Amino acid sequence: MAHLRLAWVLSGRGWADCIVSDHQAEAEATASYITTAPEDLLTAVTRLIVGETESRAQFEAEPTAFRWIFYREGTNVWIRLLELANGSVHDNRGTEIWSTQQNIDVVARAVIRCFDEVVREYGETTYRGKWGEHFPRAELEALRTAWREHRGTWAASSTPTNP
Template identity: 50%
Template structure:
């Protein structure tokens, strides 16, 4: 699996998702905390939450990434809704995949590491219009390292989500 986070121009990015079978992308506006929410949603799944969702605003449309954890695997669904207030069921599926938990986390971390390497703090702030999501990336990286240290058979349970995040 590969994840890309490409800054297009001030306040706009593209979140690209690819696996061996398909490709999908979502347009993302900076009017919400899209990158922070994306990193947090993945971290929560890594830490044992069974479902997590992030909504990317595309003004007036929206893209939603739903993560459904099944033991050490994650079903991922990217959908598009015409307006942000519509329920998930009203959306059109753009991309789906089932990935090992560690593969998902690693792909997201690599995507944001690449953005950081390319733009740096100042460049990111200039291009995106908000600070780089350093805290959320660090939290995901810590969660990923924690689960990688567990034997594969133990990766199906929670590893302490409450320590890093409050319930939403």
């Protein structure tokens, strides 16, 4: 059975920890508000949903960086999470700290669920106060809309459900 879980935890003013896990392993990527990390992650997954075969997002942890690399083939998505000494280095200079292969529907639902939980837990006003930027509402809704429009076209191994 497919399993993918993401959690976005505001750990301090302008800092968040993104914990990601599947049935085999778990990893943590730290993000600073100096970049648009949550927006970039949501947008990267949206790009996969609408048919791109590769997309990326990067979290800056000053100076460490965490790079998400998504590859899609059909309904399968391979996710690699790299830790890099700094954000300007090539992928091959990073250390893979987590990877998984999942169905595109599972990936979309996990990311949507993650940010739905964030807004339920913090609310948009508290989120802005803790993160330092607005909650990524537009990017979350763009992902949700793309997922709803495309989920019927996937030959998923399980019936899609609402996140």
